[in-house]
Amino acid sequence: MVTIGDVARVAGVSRSTASYALSGKRAITPAVRAKVLEAVQELGYTPNAGARALATSHTKVIGLLARFLEDEFAPAMLQYILGVTNEARELGYDTLLVSEEDGVHALERLASSRMVDGFVLLNVAENDDRLGVLRQAAQPGALVGLPERTSGVDVFDLDFVGTGRLMVDHMHELGHRELILVSQPQHVVERGGAYVWRLANAALERAAQLGIDLHAYFGSSTQPSIGEDLNRFLDAHPDATGLLLNNEAAAAALPSVLAERGLHVPADVSVIGRYSDDFARTFSLPFSSIDSAADELGRAAVQQLVARIEGRIPEGARNVVHLISPEILDRGSTAAPRVGS
Amino acid sequence: MVTIGDVARVAGVSRSTASYALSGKRAITPAVRAKVLEAVQELGYTPNAGARALATSHTKVIGLLARFLEDEFAPAMLQYILGVTNEARELGYDTLLVSEEDGVHALERLASSRMVDGFVLLNVAENDDRLGVLRQAAQPGALVGLPERTSGVDVFDLDFVGTGRLMVDHMHELGHRELILVSQPQHVVERGGAYVWRLANAALERAAQLGIDLHAYFGSSTQPSIGEDLNRFLDAHPDATGLLLNNEAAAAALPSVLAERGLHVPADVSVIGRYSDDFARTFSLPFSSIDSAADELGRAAVQQLVARIEGRIPEGARNVVHLISPEILDRGSTAAPRVGS
DNA sequence: CTGAAAGCGCTTACAG
DNA sequence: CTGAAAGCGCTTACAG
Numbered sequence: 001m002v003t004i005g006d007v008a009r010v011a012g013v014s015r016s017t018a019s020y021a022l023s024g025k026r027a028i029t030p031a032v033r034a035k036v037l038e039a040v041q042e043l044g045y046t047p048n049a050g051a052r053a054l055a056t057s058h059t060k061v062i063g064l065l066a067r068f069l070e071d072e073f074a075p076a077m078l079q080y081i082l083g084v085t086n087e088a089r090e091l092g093y094d095t096l097l098v099s100e101e102d103g104v105h106a107l108e109r110l111a112s113s114r115m116v117d118g119f120v121l122l123n124v125a126e127n128d129d130r131l132g133v134l135r136q137a138a139q140p141g142a143l144v145g146l147p148e149r150t151s152g153v154d155v156f157d158l159d160f161v162g163t164g165r166l167m168v169d170h171m172h173e174l175g176h177r178e179l180i181l182v183s184q185p186q187h188v189v190e191r192g193g194a195y196v197w198r199l200a201n202a203a204l205e206r207a208a209q210l211g212i213d214l215h216a217y218f219g220s221s222t223q224p225s226i227g228e229d230l231n232r233f234l235d236a237h238p239d240a241t242g243l244l245l246n247n248e249a250a251a252a253a254l255p256s257v258l259a260e261r262g263l264h265v266p267a268d269v270s271v272i273g274r275y276s277d278d279f280a281r282t283f284s285l286p287f288s289s290i291d292s293a294a295d296e297l298g299r300a301a302v303q304q305l306v307a308r309i310e311g312r313i314p315e316g317a318r319n320v321v322h323l324i325s326p327e328i329l330d331r332g333s334t335a336a337p338r339v340g341s
Numbered sequence: 342m343v344t345i346g347d348v349a350r351v352a353g354v355s356r357s358t359a360s361y362a363l364s365g366k367r368a369i370t371p372a373v374r375a376k377v378l379e380a381v382q383e384l385g386y387t388p389n390a391g392a393r394a395l396a397t398s399h400t401k402v403i404g405l406l407a408r409f410l411e412d413e414f415a416p417a418m419l420q421y422i423l424g425v426t427n428e429a430r431e432l433g434y435d436t437l438l439v440s441e442e443d444g445v446h447a448l449e450r451l452a453s454s455r456m457v458d459g460f461v462l463l464n465v466a467e468n469d470d471r472l473g474v475l476r477q478a479a480q481p482g483a484l485v486g487l488p489e490r491t492s493g494v495d496v497f498d499l500d501f502v503g504t505g506r507l508m509v510d511h512m513h514e515l516g517h518r519e520l521i522l523v524s525q526p527q528h529v530v531e532r533g534g535a536y537v538w539r540l541a542n543a544a545l546e547r548a549a550q551l552g553i554d555l556h557a558y559f560g561s562s563t564q565p566s567i568g569e570d571l572n573r574f575l576d577a578h579p580d581a582t583g584l585l586l587n588n589e590a591a592a593a594a595l596p597s598v599l600a601e602r603g604l605h606v607p608a609d610v611s612v613i614g615r616y617s618d619d620f621a622r623t624f625s626l627p628f629s630s631i632d633s634a635a636d637e638l639g640r641a642a643v644q645q646l647v648a649r650i651e652g653r654i655p656e657g658a659r660n661v662v663h664l665i666s667p668e669i670l671d672r673g674s675t676a677a678p679r680v681g682s
Numbered sequence: 683c684t685g686a687a688a689g690c691g692c693t694t695a696c697a698g
Numbered sequence: 699c700t701g702a703a704a705g706c707g708c709t710t711a712c713a714g
Binding site: 044279 | 385392405409415430439479563564568597600619621622624625
C-alpha cells in the first residue's frame with residue numbers, strides 16, 4: 001500500500017512536511033504544498049485509518065448500539081439508524097452498527113478496544129443496563145430514548161407524555177367522551193419499552209382530568225391476533241367513539257376490522273395513531289398520526305455526540321435532555337362523534 | 342489506558358510473552374500463561390483495535406454498503422442488514438454500515454484507508470457502479486443481488502427468475518388463464534433494481550409458454566396512488582382471475598381495494614405476493630407469498646466473505662453465484678378460478 | 683520456552 | 699518554514 005513515506009519521497013520532502021501539508025496544522029510554502037498534493041494525486045494516497053487512530057487516539061467512528069425487543073416493531077428502527085449514519089457521515093464519521101443481543105458486552109468491547117470515539121444508543125429502556133457501562137466508558141454517549149436517570153449522557157426522545165396528552169386533548173376538543181387506547185404488547189413494556197407506558201399513563205391521567213372514559217389495552221404486534229384483539233376491545237366498549245393507537249400492527253389491521261363491523265372513519269369512529277409517516281404511506285395506514293421523528297432524533301443525537309467528541313462542549317456543561325414536541329399529521333380520521341351515539 | 346506493557350509488567354514477563362500467551366501462537370509454560378491471564382483480569386486489559394490492525398493488517402471489521410433507491414421499500418433493507426451484522430458478530434467481526442448516496446466514493450474511502458477487511462454490498466444493480474471499485478480493491482467482496490457480470494465477487498440472491506416462473510406455474514396449475522402482475526415502480530427498475538424486471542420477464546415468458554394472458558404493470562410504492570393503480574388494472578382486465586404482486590405497497594393496499602369492489606379472496610380472485618413474512622404478519626398482508634429470504638442471504642454473504650478474508654478459499658477457486666430457490670408460503674389466498682368467470 | 687527489537691503507518695513535539 | 703526523531707500499542711520474526 002502507498003504510505004505517507006511514499007508521498008514524501010515523490011514530493012521530495014520529509015514525512016512530517018507531507019503530513020503537515022495535508023493536515024494544514026502548520027504553515028507550508030505554497031510550492032511545497034503543491035508538490036505534496038501532486039504526489040498524493042499521482043500515487044492515490046489515503047491515510048491508513050488504523051495508524052492514524054493509533055497516533056491521534058481518534059477513530060472517526062461512532063458506535064451505534066441498536067436494541068431489538070421481542071414483539072416490538074423492528075423495521076421502524078431503520079429510520080433511526082439511517083438518521084444516525086447519514087448525519088455521522090456528514091460530520092466526517094463512520095458508523096459501526098452493533099445489533100447483538102448482549103448490548104452491555106458489545107459496549108464494553110467497543111469502548112475498551114477504542115474502536116469508536118463515542119456511542120449512540122437506540123431504544124433506551126427505563127433502567128437500561130447499558131447505561132452503567134456507558135457512564136464508565138472513556139467515550140461520550142448520546143441516547144435515543146429517555147431513561148429514568150439521565151446523568152452523564154445526552155438524551156433525545158419524542159415527548160411521549162405530551163403525545164399521550166395531545167391524543168386525548170384532540171379527541172376531547174372534538175367532543176369524544178369514551179376512548180380506547182391500544183398500546184404495544186405488554187411484553188415490550190416488561191422488557192423496558194418505557195415509551196409505551198409513558199404515553200399510556202399520560203393519556204389516562206389527562207382523560208381522568210377531563211372526565212373522559214379511557215380504556216387502555218395492550219395489543220398483539222402481529223396478525224391475526226391483533227385483529228382479534230381489536231374486535232374484543234370494540235365489543236367490550238360499544239359506546240367508545242375514538243381509538244388511540246400506539247401499535248403499528250393495530251393501525252394496519254384496523255381498516256379490515258372496521259370494514260367487517262360496518263364502521264366508517266371518522267363518521268362512526270375517530271382514530272389517531274403514533275407511527276412513522278413513511279409506514280403510513282407504504283402500508284396504507286390511513287389514520288391521522290403523530291410521527292415518531294426517527295430521522296430527526298437520530299441526527300440530533302449524533303450532532304450532540306460529535307460536539308462532545310470534538311470538545312466543543314465545555315467540561316462542566318450540563319447534559320442535554322431534549323424532547324421533541326408531538327404534532328398531529330391530519331389524515332382526516334377524526335371528527336366530532338355522532339350525535340346520540 | 343492499560344496496554345500490553347502494563348500486563349507484561351504486572352505478570353513479570355516480556356511484552357512478547359504476554360502477547361503470545363494471549364494469542365496462543367506459540368507454546369507458553371502453563372504457570373506463565375496463568376500469570377498473564379491474571380494480570381489481564383486484574384487490569385481489565387483489552388487490546389487496542391487500531392494498534393492491532395496496524396500490526397496485523399486485519400481490522401476484524403466488515404464494510405456493509407447499503408443502497409436505497411427512491412420509491413423502493415426501504416424498511417425491507419433492515420432484515421438484510423441484521424442478517425449481516427449478526428452473522429458477522431458470530432464470526433468475530435464488527436460491521437461498519439455505510440448508507441451514503443455515493444456508494445462508489447464510500448467504497449473507495451473504506452478500501453483505501455484500510456478500515457475494513459472486506460465488503461458486503463446490498464441491493465446490487467444490474468450494472469452496479471460500485472463493482473468496478475470493488476474489483477480493484479485489495480479486500481474481497483460479497484454481493485446480495487445479482488449483477489450482469491459476476492467475475493471477481495461472490496453473489497447471493499433470491500432466484501427471481503424462478504420466482505416469476507413459480508408464481509405463474511402455481512396459478513396455471515390451479516386453472517387460471519388471465520393474470521395481472523404488479524411490480525415495483527418503474528423508477529426502481531431504471532435505477533438498477535434488476536430483480537424487478539427479472540421476475541417480470543420470467544413470468545411473461547412462462548405465461549407465453551403456457552398460453553396464459555399476463556398483464557404486467559408497474560405500480561406506485563405509496564398510498565393513495567397504489568390504490569388508484571390497482572383499481573385501474575382491475576378495471577382494464579375484468580376477466581383476470583389472479584394477481585401477482587412484486588410490490589409491498591400493493592399488497593398492503595389490495596385488501597381495501599378488493600373490499601370496495603366486493604371481491605373476495607380466493608373465491609373471486611387469487612393472489613400471490615413476494616415480500617417478507619415479517620411484514621406480512623405485522624402489516625396484515627394476508628396473501629400467500631414468496632419470502633425474500635433476507636436474513637439467510639445476508640448471513641450467507643458474510644460466511645463466504647469471511648472465508649475469503651481468512652484465506653480459507655483457495656486463490657484459484659471460482660467465485661460463487663448462489664441463488665436461493667423460491668418457496669410459496671401458503672396463506673390460502675389462491676384457489677381454482679370460479680367456473681365460467 | 684522466553685526476551686529484546688523491529689516494524690506496522692501515522693502525528694506531533696522538539697530543534698533548527 | 700522544514701526535518702529528524704519519538705511515540706501511539708500492538709505482533710512477530712530473530713536470537714538465544
